Amino acid sequence: xxxxxxxxxxxxxxxxxxxxxxxxxxxxxxxxxxxxxxxxxxxxxxxxxxxxxxxxxxxxxxxxxxxxxxxxxxxxxxxxxxxxxxxxxxxxxxxxxxxxxxxxxxxxxxxxxxxxxxxxxxxxxxxxxxxxxxxxxxxxxxxxxxxxxxxxxxxxxxxxxxxxxxxxxxxxxxxxxxxxxxxxxxxxxxxxxxxxxxxxxxxxxxxxxxxxxxxxxxxxxxxxxxxxxxxxxxxxxxxxxxxxxxxxxxxxxxxxxxxxxxxxxxxxxxxxxxxxxxxxxxxxxxxxxxxxxxxxxxxxxxxxxxxxxxxxxxxxxxxxxxxxxxxxxxxxxxxxxxxxxxxxxxxxxxxxxxxxxxxxxxxxxxxxxxxxxxxxxxxxxxxxxxxxxx
Numbered sequence: 001x002x003x004x005x006x007x008x009x010x011x012x013x014x015x016x017x018x019x020x021x022x023x024x025x026x027x028x029x030x031x032x033x034x035x036x037x038x039x040x041x042x043x044x045x046x047x048x049x050x051x052x053x054x055x056x057x058x059x060x061x062x063x064x065x066x067x068x069x070x071x072x073x074x075x076x077x078x079x080x081x082x083x084x085x086x087x088x089x090x091x092x093x094x095x096x097x098x099x100x101x102x103x104x105x106x107x108x109x110x111x112x113x114x115x116x117x118x119x120x121x122x123x124x125x126x127x128x129x130x131x132x133x134x135x136x137x138x139x140x141x142x143x144x145x146x147x148x149x150x151x152x153x154x155x156x157x158x159x160x161x162x163x164x165x166x167x168x169x170x171x172x173x174x175x176x177x178x179x180x181x182x183x184x185x186x187x188x189x190x191x192x193x194x195x196x197x198x199x200x201x202x203x204x205x206x207x208x209x210x211x212x213x214x215x216x217x218x219x220x221x222x223x224x225x226x227x228x229x230x231x232x233x234x235x236x237x238x239x240x241x242x243x244x245x246x247x248x249x250x251x252x253x254x255x256x257x258x259x260x261x262x263x264x265x266x267x268x269x270x271x272x273x274x275x276x277x278x279x280x281x282x283x284x285x286x287x288x289x290x291x292x293x294x295x296x297x298x299x300x301x302x303x304x305x306x307x308x309x310x311x312x313x314x315x316x317x318x319x320x321x322x323x324x325x326x327x328x329x330x331x332x333x334x335x336x337x338x339x340x341x342x343x344x345x346x347x348x349x350x351x352x353x354x355x356x357x358x359x360x361x362x363x364x365x366x367x368x369x370x371x372x373x374x375x376x377x378x379x380x381x382x383x384x385x386x387x388x389x390x
Contacts (some may be wrong), residue, residue, distance in 0.1 A: 038272050041269075
């Protein structure tokens, strides 16, 4: 960080602290709400979501061949392959907008092109299979189908537009990363590497498996045995790491994991605090922005209502599946179907905390482009859906 940025940050913090109306009940409640939200985030997501994601990102940075990443996700890779894989990644991962960040940073630094990488960044949290199913069951099959189709289309279009905007600049970056190196004989077979990454992903997916609303069926059965499954998977992973990896590889893996954690965690925690201060936890009305104001502004299917829903969804933090009961309440309060879809398409994929981390990876211009694309496309999708659903 430059000295000017440090000075601006210090001045901003000083003015905010100096002028904060702490005597106001609303401000006092919002400050307390911010720390409640941070506590909820720490309890529900750090151990079970972020830490496994950091280890996966560290594994990608160390044990995935640069040639493989560039072959399937590089700027010169076949588009139908890279965008197809990236756009449906969320079906397997089932992660939130913050958990996907270490995974995105890992493949991007390893040589993935800006297009496939941002398609993966959007699709990871947006195309959560369980969330789509619950949306259809709770909010109606029309909204569930619109969410699933819209998320896949969004991921592909966003990736293609980002590649068109920054493709030449990104090609120079990937060319430097792709400098030919002699990696020697692989220490493990491709099948062993595949098994290793499969176990890491299964640990992440199983540990984050949420309780479904319907206490029956496959999803509930998995939820009931998820912790025994996690223990078994951890035992399998331990065996693999001890038997298949050299000691220097294990150290390198931990070092890379720590590097991702150092970069991402402070920004996420700061972003969660700000999001809690402004909007409060989902289902509460303790943030600086009153909940009734949000409900008034998202009624009907006008351009203003859809744009407002997209912007609020983009900045608010949604833990996985929490957007569904929130929308159920908002729809009951008069929210239009168009703004509901707009929020579903912008909310799970973006949040203030994840914007801060994306900026640290992509830079300000690319991050702003990504945010604007998500908001604009969510707004247009809400307008179109609202016109047909009215």
